[in-house]
Amino acid sequence: MHEADGAFVIPNPWDAGSARLLANLGFKALATTSAGLAFSIGKRNSAAALTRGEVLANASAIVAATDLPVSADLENGFGASPEDCAETVRRAVETGLVGGSIEDASGDADDPIYAFDAAVERVRAAAEAAGKAPFLLTARSENFLWGRPDLADTIRRLQAFEEAGADVLYAPGLPDLQAIRTVCSSVSRPVNVVMGLQGPLFSVADLSHAGVKRISVGGSFARAALSGLKAAADEVMNAGTFSYSRAILGDSEATRLTTTRDEPHTFD
Incomplete structure (x- = not known):
């Protein structure tokens, strides 16, 4: 998919059911979302709040839910050292993931981005661990998310990560x-x-023309689902009505989209 012409979309499910829905809609690959996971278990989206075990357990459930290849949001590798990043990649491979991302955000509000040399060595260690398996390593430069809108430094980091x-x-x-x-x-x-x-x-066409190969949606699909839940709950709480039910998926359609064909469909 990364070698084909144009850009492709790799959506981000947050659990087995959303993974199956996206697969049944026709997407060809999936990526996990730490934000979506955090929303679903009532935690903040950060490496300090989500453990490596929680992230990989969630990824394992998504891997098992479909036959599609899955890449994972591996945060900052769950540790500052290059060996932490390598260990995270090794465990990701054991989980059945075929890809994952390592970011250069430190999780330290006072010093949010790892120094250049340290960031590169972390990616190098992750790449060496990934090179022993069929695993596609994504390296992230987080400057623009942490108040450092320095395009030159971002490009310098990406070139070094490459x-x-x-x-x-x-x-x-x-x-x-x-x-x-x-x-x-x-x-x-x-x-x-x-x-x-x-x-x-921007549209898929816009991004493809700009040279982008892969488009993810991060936690936005999870937030879209939460938006629907909040709107329905607000209506019931504030208006005492249930008109939201007229626009939602029927039970049989929801079941069809979130289960596999070999599983029995039962209705309460």
């Missing part, structure tokens, strides 16, 4: 199509862009 062995490159939060084009033309590996978050929205 040199260190990353298969896919990713700089979430780029401000416009020109910045996206500049990133894509500055590296030779496929570039991932996230859509559905805050900021400008």
